[in-house]
Amino acid sequence: MNQADLDITRLPRHVAIIMDGNGRWAKARGLTRARGHEAGARSVRLATEGCRELGGIESLTLYAFSTENWRRSKTEVNTLFRLLSKHINLELDNLHKEGIRVVIMGRREGLGARVLSDIDRCMEKTRNNTAMTLNIAINYGGRTEIVDACRAIAAEAVAGKLAVDSIDEATIAERLYVPQTRDLDLLIRTSGEMRLSNFMLWQASYAEIVVSPVLWPDFGKAELHRTIVEYQQRVRRFGGR
Numbered sequence: 001m002n003q004a005d006l007d008i009t010r011l012p013r014h015v016a017i018i019m020d021g022n023g024r025w026a027k028a029r030g031l032t033r034a035r036g037h038e039a040g041a042r043s044v045r046l047a048t049e050g051c052r053e054l055g056g057i058e059s060l061t062l063y064a065f066s067t068e069n070w071r072r073s074k075t076e077v078n079t080l081f082r083l084l085s086k087h088i089n090l091e092l093d094n095l096h097k098e099g100i101r102v103v104i105m106g107r108r109e110g111l112g113a114r115v116l117s118d119i120d121r122c123m124e125k126t127r128n129n130t131a132m133t134l135n136i137a138i139n140y141g142g143r144t145e146i147v148d149a150c151r152a153i154a155a156e157a158v159a160g161k162l163a164v165d166s167i168d169e170a171t172i173a174e175r176l177y178v179p180q181t182r183d184l185d186l187l188i189r190t191s192g193e194m195r196l197s198n199f200m201l202w203q204a205s206y207a208e209i210v211v212s213p214v215l216w217p218d219f220g221k222a223e224l225h226r227t228i229v230e231y232q233q234r235v236r237r238f239g240g241r
């Protein structure tokens, strides 16, 4: 495939990526897992630029740290948060210049003061940008997100502000972490794994899933384009015929 196969009039409006394979990439080179994550952080820039350059992608959502990732060693968890803070600080001016709005998606409880202040500064500075939204899922779990929405709905119902009979899909969608986000069109997972891993369970209902064999640190613009071409070859039926 070459880039000419990509139809820029039919781009997915919301792309999400489960970035996988940093550890295997490092192991294959005799490097530490930390080096794999550092290399993965560089791919974040390429994927963001790649989506922004295409023009019609409204949102890119990246799965950076799941509620299950706390089970990794303390050293690896610290490395991941250090990298997140570093990357956010390093990229902030460039993201802002490119008109990208950054939104962090996930539970704030459990995050350190340093990462919270970096996140808040980044969201505040970029909040009025309109070229593209970059959602970064940190301390995120799809089930936790739905639980949190249910808690909010129950609290409103108990307070008499919401009638139980009026609860519908929109009621839940409006109480997810980033309510204004559209459902996913294209969900990419790298490194050949074919799992959802608790990612955007609600929003992925009708997503086209494209599995890339490439390990995340090797994922660049060419492979991004290839996954979009694969998406464009699918016929989306949304349950119809």
Ligand code: FPP
Residues within 6 Å of the ligand: 019, 020, 021, 022, 023, 024, 025, 037, 038, 040, 041, 044, 062, 063, 064, 065, 069, 080, 083, 084, 087, 088, 136
């Ligand atoms: C999966 O690889 C990757 C992660 C758990 C973390 C993703 C984080 C980054 C790319 C670093 C920084 C992120 C941002 C947004 C700046 P893995 O460790 O599960 O790989 P393996 O399955 O090969 O072991």
